Amino acid sequence: MTQATSKPRRGRPPKVPRDDPDTRAALIRSGVEVLTEQGFAVSGIDGILRRVGVPKGSFYYYFDSKEAFGWAVMEHYGAYFARKLDRHLLDESHSPLARIAAFVEDAKAGMARHDFRRGCLVGNLGQEAGGLPEEYCEWLRATLADWQRRLARCLYEAQAIGELAEDADCDRLAEAFWIGWEGAVMRARLEGGARPLETFITTYLEGLPR
Numbered sequence: 001m002t003q004a005t006s007k008p009r010r011g012r013p014p015k016v017p018r019d020d021p022d023t024r025a026a027l028i029r030s031g032v033e034v035l036t037e038q039g040f041a042v043s044g045i046d047g048i049l050r051r052v053g054v055p056k057g058s059f060y061y062y063f064d065s066k067e068a069f070g071w072a073v074m075e076h077y078g079a080y081f082a083r084k085l086d087r088h089l090l091d092e093s094h095s096p097l098a099r100i101a102a103f104v105e106d107a108k109a110g111m112a113r114h115d116f117r118r119g120c121l122v123g124n125l126g127q128e129a130g131g132l133p134e135e136y137c138e139w140l141r142a143t144l145a146d147w148q149r150r151l152a153r154c155l156y157e158a159q160a161i162g163e164l165a166e167d168a169d170c171d172r173l174a175e176a177f178w179i180g181w182e183g184a185v186m187r188a189r190l191e192g193g194a195r196p197l198e199t200f201i202t203t204y205l206e207g208l209p210r
Contacts (some may be wrong), residue, residue, distance in 0.1 A: 024062045026052045031073035032080075036118040040070055040136075041128050067133060074136070077121045078143050085147065089154040096158035097205060100151070100177075104201040108194045111185070116192045123182040148174040165209040177204060 030051040034043045045066060049059055063069040088103035089096075111118065122143055129137050152174035158164045184200035 023052070023054060023058070027054060027059065027062060027069070028072050028076045031069060032077055032121065033118070035070075035073055036077075036121050036124060039124045039128055041131055045069075070136065071139075074121065074125075074139055074143075078139075078146075081122075082146070082150070085150050089150055095163060096154045096161070097163050097208070099154055101201060101205065104197060107185075108188075108197045111188060111197070112194060116189050116194075119185050119189050120182060123185055126182070127186075144178055147178055151177055163210070168209045173208065180204060 027048065030048045031043075033051070034048050045056065045059060049056060059069075063072065084106070085103065088099050088106065091099050091102070094102060122140055125132060125136065126140055129140070148171070152170045155164060155168070155170035155173055159166065159168055159170060164170070180200050184196045187196035188194060
């Protein structure tokens with residue numbers, strides 16, 4: 001008797017989704033890039049997948065839906081931005097107000113690296129608030145409140161060493177910073193240059209009560 005041998009199958013092996021943290025992280029990074037350029041509503045999954053080279057079937061292995069993917073992107077961006085703020089606003093080698101200026105310089109350099117195509121994810125999503133899930137809007141409000149608290153602490157330090165007047169309302173000044181900042185970032189993208197960021201930080205610091 002002759003033993004039948006099975007012929008090897010030709011072609012590529014079937015793609016089997018794997019629990020690969022590097023792939024998941026790459027998808028999230030691609031999502032940050034796209035959402036800071038385009039926003040949520042107009043961002044398609046296919047464009048994000050092409051950047052990473054991941055088939056759509058594998059995308060849904062990592063994320064149940066576009067909304068779930070959006071959550072992961074927002075959480076990643078929120079943690080990244082909080083670290084950036086802390087790196088500058090807690091830097092005791094500079095005076096408190098100099099730390100704020102250093103944060104703006106860093107952000108300006110980051111926007112320039114991408115030719116001012118990318119903005120702030122929170123600001124981009126905020127402009128789409130009417131079409132976003134309410135849970136997204138709650139996250140946006142909570143994130144902005146967290147940024148305001150971090151900046152307010154820096155302003156209170158400035159007040160304690162005499163850089164700000166004793167009667168300065170640090171919480172209100174922190175809120176005003178972020179309201180103005182998001183507008184400056186949007187204008188910088190529109191103009192394709194840093195001038196709005198520079199105008200904003202100069203005007204903000206000059207207007208602080210001393």
